[in-house]
Amino acid sequence: MYIYLPIAEVSVNLIILFGMGGAVGILSGMFGVGGGFLMTPLLIFYGIPPIVAVATEANQIVASSISGVVAHWRRRAVDFKMGTVLLIGGVIGSFLGIELFALLKNIGQIDLMISLAYVLLLGSIGSLIFVEGIRAIISKRNDKIAQIRKRKERTWVHTLPFRVRFKKSGLYISVIPPITIGIFVGILASIMGVGGGFVMVPAMIYLLRMPTNIVIGTSLYQIIFVTSLVTILHAYENQTVDVMLAIILMSGGVVGAQIGAFLGHRLKAEQLRFLLGVLILAVCAKMLIELVAEPQNIYVITDVL
Amino acid sequence: MYYNSFIKTLIVGLVCVGFSYTNYASANEVEADLVVQLDDPHIQIGSNFFGEELLIFGAFNSGDLSKSDIIIKVRGTSKSISVREKVKKYGIWVNSDDTIIDNVPSYYAIYSNRNIQRITAQDFLKENQIGLNYLKFISNEKNQTPSIYEEIIKKNKEEGIFIEKYTGVRIVGDKLFRASVQLPKDINEGSYDVTIYFFDDQKLVDRDTSRVFVNKTLAGKYIYTQANERPLLYGIICVVIAWIAGLSVAGLSRAR
Numbered sequence: 001m002y003i004y005l006p007i008a009e010v011s012v013n014l015i016i017l018f019g020m021g022g023a024v025g026i027l028s029g030m031f032g033v034g035g036g037f038l039m040t041p042l043l044i045f046y047g048i049p050p051i052v053a054v055a056t057e058a059n060q061i062v063a064s065s066i067s068g069v070v071a072h073w074r075r076r077a078v079d080f081k082m083g084t085v086l087l088i089g090g091v092i093g094s095f096l097g098i099e100l101f102a103l104l105k106n107i108g109q110i111d112l113m114i115s116l117a118y119v120l121l122l123g124s125i126g127s128l129i130f131v132e133g134i135r136a137i138i139s140k141r142n143d144k145i146a147q148i149r150k151r152k153e154r155t156w157v158h159t160l161p162f163r164v165r166f167k168k169s170g171l172y173i174s175v176i177p178p179i180t181i182g183i184f185v186g187i188l189a190s191i192m193g194v195g196g197g198f199v200m201v202p203a204m205i206y207l208l209r210m211p212t213n214i215v216i217g218t219s220l221y222q223i224i225f226v227t228s229l230v231t232i233l234h235a236y237e238n239q240t241v242d243v244m245l246a247i248i249l250m251s252g253g254v255v256g257a258q259i260g261a262f263l264g265h266r267l268k269a270e271q272l273r274f275l276l277g278v279l280i281l282a283v284c285a286k287m288l289i290e291l292v293a294e295p296q297n298i299y300v301i302t303d304v305l
Numbered sequence: 306m307y308y309n310s311f312i313k314t315l316i317v318g319l320v321c322v323g324f325s326y327t328n329y330a331s332a333n334e335v336e337a338d339l340v341v342q343l344d345d346p347h348i349q350i351g352s353n354f355f356g357e358e359l360l361i362f363g364a365f366n367s368g369d370l371s372k373s374d375i376i377i378k379v380r381g382t383s384k385s386i387s388v389r390e391k392v393k394k395y396g397i398w399v400n401s402d403d404t405i406i407d408n409v410p411s412y413y414a415i416y417s418n419r420n421i422q423r424i425t426a427q428d429f430l431k432e433n434q435i436g437l438n439y440l441k442f443i444s445n446e447k448n449q450t451p452s453i454y455e456e457i458i459k460k461n462k463e464e465g466i467f468i469e470k471y472t473g474v475r476i477v478g479d480k481l482f483r484a485s486v487q488l489p490k491d492i493n494e495g496s497y498d499v500t501i502y503f504f505d506d507q508k509l510v511d512r513d514t515s516r517v518f519v520n521k522t523l524a525g526k527y528i529y530t531q532a533n534e535r536p537l538l539y540g541i542i543c544v545v546i547a548w549i550a551g552l553s554v555a556g557l558s559r560a561r
Contacts, residue, residue: 302387304387
């Protein structure tokens with residue numbers, strides 16, 4: 001069953017796309033990751049132009065993050081003040097990212113940049129998750145008691161100026177680190193079509209020392225608004241948001257996330273986590289091969305408008 | 306799909322019979338040397354478009370059938386394309402600066418009943434840009450463009466946008482021909498010029514020119530127009546759709 005995507009200007013198999021949305025949805029339901037960092041490369045492998053894949057995936061993440069944040073909000077596990085500071089950085093980063101995107105597009109290097117960013121990003125998170133997964137399996141086997149991290153320990157982050165009190169997180173820290181994190185995530189969102197939770201969550205835990213239970217909710221809160229803005233900016237600057245594609249991915253993702261949440265309660269996450277690591281590394285390897293291997297077509301041909 | 310092509314074949318059959326009938330009825334008073342009929346001059350690309358065939362059929366007034374030839378040329382609007390060569394830098398393949406090539410057809414098909422080189426003189430083919438080798442591209446750079454031209458032709462052939470089919474025209478009986486020209490699924494919107502050349506003993510006897518329009522219909526066209534003409538509003542609507550989708554999913558999971 002084929003459907004013509006009006007913005008991507010290709011005909012695609014509806015079942016395959018729906019399945020891709022579903023499969024990534026299962027993973028995000030199981031692991032609590034957004035899935036943008038897997039979905040965008042899959043769309044590119046399938047033949048969607050990279051610039052359309054990035055912009056449209058940002059649009060899909062808006063939907064999946066909203067459905068995710070509500071549960072955290074009900075449990076009062078969102079630090080809105082911290083989220084808003086991260087968002088201010090995110091807005092700045094989005095505008096910077098879109099500018100960079102337009103610049104690279106004009107000099108014909110945007111596809112290369114997207115691939116490079118993905119190889120770097122997938123390579124690092126893939127290895128982290130992989131190592132973490134193996135360590136979790138080993139430590140469980142040895143029956144070690146997990147070490148409790150000393151949260152109140154002071155680091156260089158706590159010596160910077162412009163300190164603000166974040167009641168919910170129980171922190172009194174400078175706004176510079178969260179704004180910087182926000183900017184970085186905003187740039188990632190606009191160039192790669194990802195939410196950036198996989199960068200923001202560790203940064204919030206290890207750098208800002210936020211309590212773990214409110215980290216996910218707070219990052220989702222920021223992601224909703226940043227990806228909303230990125231979607232609008234891409235639509236406005238590049239006309240690359242394909243609403244048809246977004247709707248297919250959203251519906252696939254919804255079904256997948258439900259299945260994933262169901263499976264997640266029943267399967268051992270530690271063991272599956274390193275499978276996720278393997279999967280991410282595989283996608284990374286494919287991207288890397290395409291960059292390094294002799295290209296099939298030595299000429300890149302595009303229309304001039 | 307099968308049903309569709311069956312109906313088309315049936316129509317062609319009936320029309321052919323009709324043509325033959327009129328020809329037999331007035332065998333000595335056929336005025337035109339070439340009569341052409343297009344199956345459907347308006348082609349719509351809906352959201353489930355996966356390629357279409359343009360059916361062309363007609364009659365010619367042949368003296369000696371073994372020396373009669375038909376060439377059909379279908380050409381889309383011309384466009385400019387940018388070509389970048391990939392070069393290896395620091396171990397990865399990156400794009401070099403681009404060369405702009407103008408006058409590249411968005412679609413180009415040659416259908417004939419035998420090798421066009423044997424149908425008529427090369428000069429005529431060149432002059433009328435009949436045949437992939439005779440397409441006249443325009444470039445601002447002189448260096449190494451022939452290899453770029455070859456690459457453009459190769460790529461477009463692979464995608465079914467450039468077609469050269471020397472067996473594409475079927476001669477039926479002694480004065481009828483038919484061809485079904487393949488339009489690929491990723492075809493551009495716009496007008497397509499269809500020229501049919503009728504040769505007798507290597508000499509052009511008659512030519513017929515007509516035009517086919519390809520339109521994107523329904524949601525596809527509407528979305529494309531909105532995205533390009535009202536990009537800000539379009540972007541906001543995309544976000545609103547995502548918000549509604551996200552909130553309703555959250556609502557559903559709460560209800561359970």
